Amino acid sequence: MLAIEVKNLSYTYSRKTPYEKRALDNVCFAVEEGEFVGLIGCTGSGKSTLIQHLNGLVKLQEGEVTVKGLKASDKNSLRQLRFTVGMVFQYPEYQLFEDTVAKDIAFGPKNMKLDKAEIDRRVRRAMEVVGLPYDEFASRSPFELSGGEKRRAAIAGVIAMEPSVLVLDEPVAGLDPAGRKEILDLIVRLKEQVSPTVVMVSHYMDDIAALATRIIALRDGKVVADGSPKDVFGDREKAREAGIDLPFAARIADRLAERGIALDKRIITPVELADALAAYRDGKGAETDGASDAKDGADDGSATEGGSGV
C-alpha cells in the first residue's frame, strides 16, 4: 500500500516579488508503507519545504500530496493529515513548553480530542518507547532534562499521536556521538513499534547508509536520484553529478581502489567494508559478492559508530 504519494509538486517562495525563489520543481515520488526513506540534499535544495508539504504546513501551489489516502489539498482532512504524519523538526527540544514532561507529551493527543484514559495510555507508551521511564520522568520539568533527554521527550510528544508516517528533520543535529547513537537506535525502534513508514532528512551519509532502505536526493528543488542506498551511492558518476557525498565506508573503498585493492563499489557500511576486506585477505579480493552477504549485519545500527569516529 502506498503511504506517501507526491505528484508534480512545485513550490515558489515570495511569488510575484523580486525575491521569488523556486524551492521545488516538479517533484514526483511514491513511498510504499514500510519504507525508510533517507532524504538528502545540500542546504537550500528544498528538503524542508518538501517535508512541510507532507503534513500540510505549507499550502499547496502546484501538484498534489497524498498521505495514507489523505490529500493535502483537502482542507477538511487537514487536521487528520497532521495526526497521520508525525513531524519531528530540527532541534525539537526547543518546542517543549509545559511544566511537566507528561503534560508536554499529552499536547498532541489532547489536540486529537481523545479521552483521558487513552491520552494517559499514549503518554505512558510514548515515554517507554523513547526510553524515559514514566515513573521517573513524568512529573519532571522538561527544561531541567539533559540535552539528549529533552530531544527524546520532544520526540515522544510526536510519537504519542501514534502517526503512521514519521518524518524527521536532522534528528541527530547537535548531539554528541553517544546521543546520536541513542537517537538512531530510537528511530529504528519507532519504525518497528509505532510508525512503519519513516522519512529522515540527514546530512550524515553514514546514518542514511545504515538505516535507509531508499534514498531520495534533491538538488535545486528537483529529484536528482531515487533508489536503494547501494544503487545511489554505488553509481559514483551519478552521485558526483547529483552532489551526493559518500558514506565513510564507500570513501575508504575508493581510496583502497586507488591503491590497487579493488573492492565492491556497493559497499556503504563499515561492516560490509570489514567483511569485504576479510574476504580480500582470504584471497577472494576480485570477487564482489562478499558485500551483499553483510547486508543483515549492517541493519543493527552499529555502522554509525564508524561514522562518528571520522
Next chain:
Amino acid sequence: MFKDISFGQYYPADSVIHRLDPRIKMLLTVLFIVGIFFVDSYFGFMVTAALLLVVILLAKLPMMSVLKSVRAIIFIVIFAAVINLFFIKSGEVLWSWKSLQITDNGVHTTIKITLRLILLICGASLLPLTTTPVAIADGTESLLKPLKYIKVPVHDIAMIMSIALRFIPTLFEETNKIIAAQKARGASFDTGGLIARAKAMLPVLIPLFVNSFRRADELAFAMDARCYNATENRTKMKVMKIDWADVVAFFVMAAYFAGVLVERYAFTGIMDGLIFGGLV
C-alpha cells in the same frame, strides 16, 4: 520563508540621501518637523513640498513607499480637518445649517492643517526609509553622548538597542518555526473565542521566551569571551564622518528653516498675495 523580510520601513537603495550621516539626518529631520509648524502660507507649503520631492527623487524612493506612511495617519488627518472646518467661527460665513457653519477662515485653516500633517509625516518618514535601524541606533548613541556627563550609560543603552534590533528577524523566524512545530502536533491558532486563542498562543510564547533567555545567555558569554566591556575608549568598525554632502544637506535645511521664519514674520501673506492674488 521570511528570510528576505526587512525590518522596519528601510528601503535599500544607493543614493546620496542614504549615505548621509545618520546624525545629520536625525538633526535635519527634527529641524524639518519644527520648521513645518512655522509654515503658514500656501507658498510655504509649496516650497516644502518641492523640497520633499527633490529629496525623495534624490533618495531614489518610490512615491508609494513615502505615501504608505501617510495612510497610517489618515484618520487623524480627517479628524483634524473636520474639527477645524466646523468649529472655526471667525471670518465670513460661507455656508450654514442649524448650528453648523463653515467660514472662509475655517476652510483656509483646514487646508493648511491637512497639508501640514501630510508633509510632516512624509518628511519624517524619510529618515527610517533611508537609514538602517542599526545606523539610527549608532547615530542616537553619538547624539546622546553629552548625557554621559550626567552619568547616563549612553553606550550601554545604544548597545541594548542595537542588539534588540538585530534579534527581531531572528526571533521572527524562530516564532514561525515554533508555530509550525506546534501546528504539526495539532495546535490551531485561529479557532475559538478570544480566551481560547490567547491560550493557544502559550505553546508558542513559552518556548520563545525560554529560547530568548538561552540566546541572551549565549550572547553574553560570546561577548565576554571577546573581552567586551563598555569602557570609554571603544572604537567603532564604522566610523561616522561628516562628509561634504552632509554639509550641503545641512545648509539646504538651514536655508529652508531661515526662509520659513523670514517668510512668516517679515513678509506675512505677501507671497500668497503675489501668487494667488485675490483668491487668498
